[in-house]
Amino acid sequence: xxxxTMPFIAVFLxxxxxxxxxxxxxxxxxxxxxxxxxxxxTRSLAPRTRPVATAASxxxxxxxxxxxxxAQCHGESGxxxxxxxxxxxxxxxxDGGFSFGNTPEALYRTISNGIGGTPMPGxxxxxxxxxxxxxxxxxxxxxxxxxxVNASDTIMVVSDVPRIVRGHxxxxxxxxxxHPRGILxxxxxxxxxxxxxDDVRLLAVRQGDFVERTDWTGRGGSTLKPLGQxxxxxxxxxxxxxxxxxxxxxxxxxxxxxxxxxxxxxxQVGAPGTDGTIEASxxxxxxxxxxxxxxxxxxxxxxxxxCPDPHLQLPGAHLSLVNMVQHVDxxxxxxxxFIRQRSDGQFLLQAVAGPIAINDIEGRDILVxxxxxxxxxxxxxxxxxxxxxxxxxxALQGGTQ
Numbered sequence: 168x169x170x171x172t173m174p175f176i177a178v179f180l181x182x183x184x185x186x187x188x189x190x191x192x193x194x195x196x197x198x199x200x201x202x203x204x205x206x207x208x209t210r211s212l213a214p215r216t217r218p219v220a221t222a223a224s225x226x227x228x229x230x231x232x233x234x235x236x237x238a239q240c241h242g243e244s245g246x247x248x249x250x251x252x253x254x255x256x257x258x259x260x261x262d263g264g265f266s267f268g269n270t271p272e273a274l275y276r277t278i279s280n281g282i283g284g285t286p287m288p289g290x291x292x293x294x295x296x297x298x299x300x301x302x303x304x305x306x307x308x309x310x311x312x313x314x315x316v317n318a319s320d321t322i323m324v325v326s327d328v329p330r331i332v333r334g335h336x337x338x339x340x341x342x343x344x345x346h347p348r349g350i351l352x353x354x355x356x357x358x359x360x361x362x363x364x365d366d367v368r369l370l371a372v373r374q375g376d377f378v379e380r381t382d383w384t385g386r387g388g389s390t391l392k393p394l395g396q397x398x399x400x401x402x403x404x405x406x407x408x409x410x411x412x413x414x415x416x417x418x419x420x421x422x423x424x425x426x427x428x429x430x431x432x433x434x435q436v437g438a439p440g441t442d443g444t445i446e447a448s449x450x451x452x453x454x455x456x457x458x459x460x461x462x463x464x465x466x467x468x469x470x471x472x473x474c475p476d477p478h479l480q481l482p483g484a485h486l487s488l489v490n491m492v493q494h495v496d497x498x499x500x501x502x503x504x505f506i507r508q509r510s511d512g513q514f515l516l517q518a519v520a521g522p523i524a525i526n527d528i529e530g531r532d533i534l535v536x537x538x539x540x541x542x543x544x545x546x547x548x549x550x551x552x553x554x555x556x557x558x559x560x561x562a563l564q565g566g567t568q
Contacts, residue, residue: 240286321380325357330377332378357453368405371404399551411478412437420433448467454548483517487507491506515551
């Protein structure tokens with residue numbers, strides 16, 4: 168039998184492979200075409216595809232905000248029976264227990280700033296303004312029905328601009344003097360700073376509504392009626408001139424100014440035997456730290472002539488010092504905390520940031536070391552807490568801001 172020729176063998180071996188190719192070819196082409204279309208579609212859609220909403224972008228209901236931030240102290244229903252153990256009962260919103268008023272603005276400010284001397288923190292840094300307003304409206308809805316009335320024309324309200332009033336200030340308490348020449352600075356965060364104008368002493372800090380005034384009626388002799396609740400009676404209502412240049416120091420009011428976001432008082436400090444003065448301006452604001460709520464006083468100083476460096480007289484410096492804590496922040500600024508206990512058992516926490524020299528361990532002799540250009544800025548922080556413990560000490564030492 169003749170042997171198969173090479174072409175026959177090639178056809179015999181390659182024929183099945185060709186059949187496979189003929190069968191698979193169209194499938195492969197379709198597969199590739201489908202894959203290319205899918206890829207092209209993905210690329211075309213990718214730029215226009217919206218990202219999946221994150222937790223931060225999902226609107227939070229007022230009820231959820233209340234359960235997360237308020238219920239542990241004030242109870243799920245607002246009855247004041249929360250799960251957190253406090254040193255005093257929490258407010259019952261059902262009974263209308265609102266510290267500084269039940270208006271939406273008053274509640275918004277309380278939620279933002281907290282309440283000094285209580286476990287109530289401020290949420291200005293942890294909640295957006297929108298969420299704080301929703302929370303204020305919800306808390307207000309828990310209270311008894313209220314009758315909406317328009318404020319009297321004699322009541323001055325601070326809204327989005329600060330207000331300043333001068334006039335006759337009443338006594339802060341029984342046995343305390345009145346101040347025929349007084350100043351009220353109303354800040355947009357709900358605090359009122361009450362000064363004696365004669366020597367520019369800060370007498371008290373209030374939280375809540377601003378002032379009712381009728382002093383333009385009659386002969387203008389009516390007393391102003393501050394409406395906010397006192398949160399700090401500075402030096403038991405006596406007040407302390409903040410700067411001292413030695414015997415014969417005088418502090419004279421130069422004026423007041425309302426700026427876009429705060430109101431300030433300007434004054435001049437002088438002393439016999441010097442040709443120069445300290446030109447100063449001061450303004451205050453609410454503040455809140457994780458360890459408590461309070462307020463800050465900002466002090467701008469300018470030395471003229473041969474005026475010496477002033478001494479800083481902290482309110483409450485006559486109280487015994489419990490502790491002193493120092494911290495240097497990222498800018499190199501040293502912050503010194505003085506902790507003292509008041510006669511009512513509460514703890515007064517005061518911090519000084521700025522160019523100072525502490526000349527005694529009790530913090531009663533603090534020298535403001537003005538630089539050569541004579542300009543300096545001091546920031547005085549005041550917190551009032553019911554307790555002082557290692558946790559608070561560690562927080563202050565760590566520079567909690």
